[in-house]
Amino acid sequence: MSAPEPTAPSPLDAERAHLAASRSALRAMRADAEALDIRDVTANWVNAEVLQSEIEQRIKSLADLADTPLFFGRLDYLHDLDEEGEHGSRFYIGRRHVHDAHGDPMVIDWRAPVSQPYYQATKQDPKDVGLRRRFGYDGGELTAYEDEHLSDPEEAETTSRLLQREIERPRVGPMRDIVATIQPEQDEIVRAPLSGTVCVQGAPGTGKTAVGLHRVAYLLYAYRERLARAGTLVVGPNRSFLRYIEQVLPALGELEVRQATVDELVAHVEVRGVDGAAAAHVKGDARMAQVLRRAVRAGVRMPTEPLMVVRGSRRWRVPAHELGEIVQELLDRDIRYGAAREALPQRIAHAVLVRMEQAGEAPDDRVQNAVARTPAVKAVVKECWPQVDPAKLVLRLLSDADFLAEMSEGILTAEERKAILWERPARGVKSARWSAADAVLIDEAHDLVERTGSLGHVVLDEAQDLSPMQYRAVGRRCSTGSATVLGDLAQGTTPWATESWAAALTHLGKPDAVVEELTQGFRVPRAVIAYASRLLPAIAPELSEATSIRDSAGSFAVRPVAPAELEAAVVAACREALTREGSVGLIAADARVPGLAAALAAAGLPHLSPGEETSRGARLTLVPASLAKGLEYDHVVLEEPAAVVAGEPDERTGLRRLYVALTRAVSGLAVVHAEPLPALLAGVGSGVGSAVGTGVGTGVVVA
Structure with a gap:
């Protein structure tokens, strides 16, 4: 009797075996890195330290995160991509590259060119892909797969259930990557060349922040050597937001990307004061750059006395008019103040050397340097081109009415000067109550004196809230590099909020940037985005209304209550x-947060503050409306929309703040109010159980 033939493993078992083998290969890669011995391969201890640091970073990047799948997709090409046929035509697509002991790839980095069809291939343009397989995971365990036969004309094109499930997966804690769900229009932005600046206008839920972060990861993969030298930076609106996104890049294998707020970039002084809306608006205006340029050069004086340099037994005289010509030439060249000040003694010394040569001497560069350091030359430089302390200069500008009037003549009006002039002049830089806008002015003055260093690439998120002067501050950090600008004009909530990307990009110094618009949402439910979009005619009538591929996975309710019951x-x-799965955000007007915190404590509901979502033991976050931008929660409870609107300087800004708050929900939104809703949201329906807009399958109660 013959033995039964062995049963072939099921496709799912085969994929699980490949996952296990890939994890084993990754562990071997890490072990190889840990076993490296560099004791005899470096020339000195400095090189040894640098190499050891790089090895440690390599070891760190090879960590196997148990709950993070090594691969999420597979591509089967119709033809062999390698002419020699070494690797075949099947590739597993994941967050990082993994190879076996022979160097053959087991997982391909999602950023590699061979992976791009995973995001771009369609039945109309299969890009030589026969099969695209998506994998489903549960806590790091491979549980399902789904196939698309792109070259089969008989197979209908359908929405991927696994893709939809991954998009709608509940979230607790910080933001996670979207590498498994990047859409074609997002992928095009992610892979745009480093040389160009890209501006992404994105409606809520379109993934613009994730696109920006994945673009950084892609650029570091494609242009690693260049960006390793020049550096990269992610700029966010506040620390809470940066803590929320800080895990995305490490999950993609990028550990060394700096993150900062604009305030941190310009932290030349301690900020202890707060400007009123009028003062902040003027200080943030781009015209202040002209005022500062005048003020920095205001101390330059033309010489009135000739220069006499004594060397040995000879005296060399340079007349005042010639010294004046040198000073004027440097002014006309419009180079930075500090660079001109450093050039001035050399230019004066050169004039002395010309006289030496005319007298038959043969001075060299050492003589010129010696002349430039003489007390007589130093005295002329000090008199004609005095040193400028940027903070002291701004202090004088804001506290000396006459100086401010002189420097802003023809630029600012008398009312604008009055708005920014301090009532009580500070006695010194350290005692001044600097505001955030003042710090930006000091940064501008610093750059007028000495050039700000430029990075290779900067990602600027929530850019619609920056003032022109803040754009200039960020632009200085990428003056020789490129930028990815992310924002939504409808979510601008500052008095100086951006009205057009063309103006903003000009202030940034990138007027030729390409503007891309994302209007299709993937996480905000359709009913919620439709409800929030009722505000667009008042806050951003020029924008297209956002859409969503999702129906609500949870619920949407508008609940009117009596004031005493709120x-x-x-x-x-x-x-x-x-009671539902996922994170919960309670969003309210800033002034109402302390009272709600006390109410939650009395009810025995522990809660976190924004940015603390990595903490364990609480899924509820109490969010001031001013900090809600950029954050997401599976379920949002929005308390008293009218108070959110009233908490802002004007109605339009208040409605924009409300738009932000309404669109933080990923699965469910409950609007609880005692005061009447804003007119654009009122009257959506009448009576209990009315449906809202295009909401499908949503149980809604309206005022």
Whole structure:
């Protein structure tokens, strides 16, 4: 009797075996890195330290995260991509490259060119891909797969269920990467060349922040050597936002990307004061750059006395008019103040050397340097081109009415000068109550004196809230590099919020940047985005209304209550949201946050503050409306929309703040209110159970 033939493993078992083998190969790669012995391969201890640091970074990047799948997709090409046929035509696509002991790839980095068809291939343009396979995971365990036969004309094109499930997967904690769900229009932005600046106008839920972060990861892969020298930077609106996104790049294998706020970039002084809206608006205006340019050069004086340089037994005289010509030439060249000040003694010394040569001497560069260092030349430089301390200069500008009037003549109006002039002049830089806008002015003055260093690439998120002067501050950090600018004009909530990307990009110094618009949302439910979009005619009528590929995975309710019942209703809504899977955000006007915190504590509901979402033990975050931008929660409870609007200087800004708050929900939104809703949101329906807009399958209660 013959033995039964062995049963071939199922496709799912085969994929699980490849996952296990890939994890084993990754562990071997890490072990190889840990076993490297560099004791006899470096010339000195400095090289040894540098090499050891690089090895440690390599070891760190090879960590196998148990709950993070090594690969999420597979491509089967119709033809062999390698002419020699060494690697075949099947590639597993993942977050990082993994190879076996022979160097053959087991997982291909999602950023590699061979991986791009995973995101771009369609039935109309299969890009030589016969099969695209997506994998489903549960806690790091491979549980499902789904195939698309792109070259089969008989197979209908359908929406991927695994892709939809990954997009809608509940989130607890910080933002995660979207590498498994990048859409074709997002992928085109991610892979745009380093040389060009890209501006992404993105409606809520379109993934613009994730696109920006994945673009950094892609650029570091494609242009690693160049960016390793020049550096990269991610600029966010506040520290809470940066803590929320800080895990995305490490998950993609990029550990060394600096993150900062604009305030941190310009932290030349301690910020302790707060400007009113009028003062902040003037200080943020690009015209202040002209005022500062005048002020920096205001101390330059033309010489009135000739220069006499004594060398040995000879005296060399340079008349005042010739010294004046040298000073004027440097002014006309319009180079930075500090560079001109450094050039001035050399230019004066050169004039002395010309006289020496005319007298028959043969001075060299050492003589010129010696003349430039003589007390007589130093005295002329000090008199004609005095040193400028940027902070002291701005202090004088803001506290000396006459100086401010002189420097801003023809640039600012009398009312604008009055708005920014300090009522009580500070006695010194350290005692001044500097505002955030003042720090930006000091940064501008610093750059007028000495050039700010430029990075290779800067990602600027929530850019719509920057003032022109803040754009200039960021632009200085990428003056010789490129930028990715991310924002949504409808979410601008500062008095100086950007009205057009063309103007913003000009202030940034990137007027030729390409502007891309993302309007299709992937995470905000369709009913929620439709409800929030009712505000667009008032806050950004020029923008296209956002759409969403999602129906609500949870619920959407607008709940009117009596004023005396508001607090209890909010607590009940939070308690109800916590019965569902995922994170919960309670968003309210800033002034109402302390009272709600006390109510939650009295109800026994522990909560976090924005940026603390990595903490364990609480899924509820109490979010001031001013910090909600850029954050996402599976379920949002929005307390008193009218108070959110009233908390801003004007109605339009308030409605924009409300638009932001409404669009933080990924699965469910409950709006709880006692005061009447803003007119554009009122009257959506009448009576209990009315449906909202295009919401499908949503149970909605409206005022």
